[in-house]
Amino acid sequence: MTTTQLAPLPTSNGPEPAAVTVRGLSKRYGGRPVLDGLDLEVQRGECFALLGPNGAGKTTTIEILEGVRPRDAGDVDVLGEDPAVAGRRWRDRVGVVSQGEGAGPALSVRETLDHFAGYHGSVRPTDGLLAAVGLTESAAVRVERLSGGQRRRLAVALGVQGRPELLFLDEPTTGMDPVARRQFWELIRGLRADGTTILLTTHYLDEAAELADRVGVISGGRLVDVAPPDELGAELRRESTVSWLEAGVRRRVSTETPAAVLRDLLAAHAEVPDLTVNRPGLEDVYLRLVGATPASTATPAGTAAPVGDLR
Numbered sequence: 001m002t003t004t005q006l007a008p009l010p011t012s013n014g015p016e017p018a019a020v021t022v023r024g025l026s027k028r029y030g031g032r033p034v035l036d037g038l039d040l041e042v043q044r045g046e047c048f049a050l051l052g053p054n055g056a057g058k059t060t061t062i063e064i065l066e067g068v069r070p071r072d073a074g075d076v077d078v079l080g081e082d083p084a085v086a087g088r089r090w091r092d093r094v095g096v097v098s099q100g101e102g103a104g105p106a107l108s109v110r111e112t113l114d115h116f117a118g119y120h121g122s123v124r125p126t127d128g129l130l131a132a133v134g135l136t137e138s139a140a141v142r143v144e145r146l147s148g149g150q151r152r153r154l155a156v157a158l159g160v161q162g163r164p165e166l167l168f169l170d171e172p173t174t175g176m177d178p179v180a181r182r183q184f185w186e187l188i189r190g191l192r193a194d195g196t197t198i199l200l201t202t203h204y205l206d207e208a209a210e211l212a213d214r215v216g217v218i219s220g221g222r223l224v225d226v227a228p229p230d231e232l233g234a235e236l237r238r239e240s241t242v243s244w245l246e247a248g249v250r251r252r253v254s255t256e257t258p259a260a261v262l263r264d265l266l267a268a269h270a271e272v273p274d275l276t277v278n279r280p281g282l283e284d285v286y287l288r289l290v291g292a293t294p295a296s297t298a299t300p301a302g303t304a305a306p307v308g309d310l311r
Ligand SMILES: Nc1ncnc2c1ncn2[C@@H]1O[C@H](COP(=O)(O)OP(=O)(O)OP(=O)(O)O)[C@@H](O)[C@H]1O
Pocket: 029, 030, 034, 052, 053, 054, 055, 056, 057, 058, 059, 060, 061
């Protein structure tokens, strides 16, 4: 993928209503609730990342917002319309990069883009798209011969081809190599800078931190927290972990006042081997929010527990 910028979208002035507003969204599969009163708001021009474990309901949510999956309850407004009943003109304002394959295998990359161009009112030129997603060299290759990562790039090109105001990206970089992922991030930043609203799902927390203005975590059928990536789980971030070696045994203290713990340690010992202070990062907070790590493994300050102690 190259770093070619796409042509900018027209921008408007003044306060605008949210691009996406969801209230009390519920969805069951065979009686089993997957979404259970989910609320969500995505502002115009924002890049919002939806996080959550496998099966949390991210794809279900996105597909309801795209209008391709019915909901059981709740109010959904996407670009001023209910996606369940919105028509062709609304669809043209929305770009979709789904998890599945969208392109026919027998066509070349260029033929595929040219073919789908016919579905949109206004399209980005094919050569610019190919360059932006790094497929110029593969323009003549048949889709069935593309690698998994190249297919994702083509899916992204198809998703942005119609100059969407709102772009849904469901795990867009799965299967991409690290270089392609970073180039994809640049493409997304360019789209965002041009005013495109972006709602993406990802399992890569570094991707969410790099791209998103705000992240939301789905767990138990609801959004359990919404915040900018470096503010998510503010409560959970207060505690730092001070860790060191004492007579060959790793000691750890969780504390809201690491400076005081360090002062006491240094006053009590001439040497404190392998001393570290760690604040919880996005991954620690995320794991707590989805219940993958218990909320209270913290050891009160001054009662250092050796590693392996599951207090
Ligand atoms: N058509 C369907 N019929 C029955 N169950 C479904 C259907 N689609 C999804 N599910 C179930 O609903 C739950 C949520 O699925 P969904 O794909 O929305 O989760 P997700 O958060 O996107 O997961 P992942 O991160 O694995 O992509 C899962 O348990 C899934 O098995």
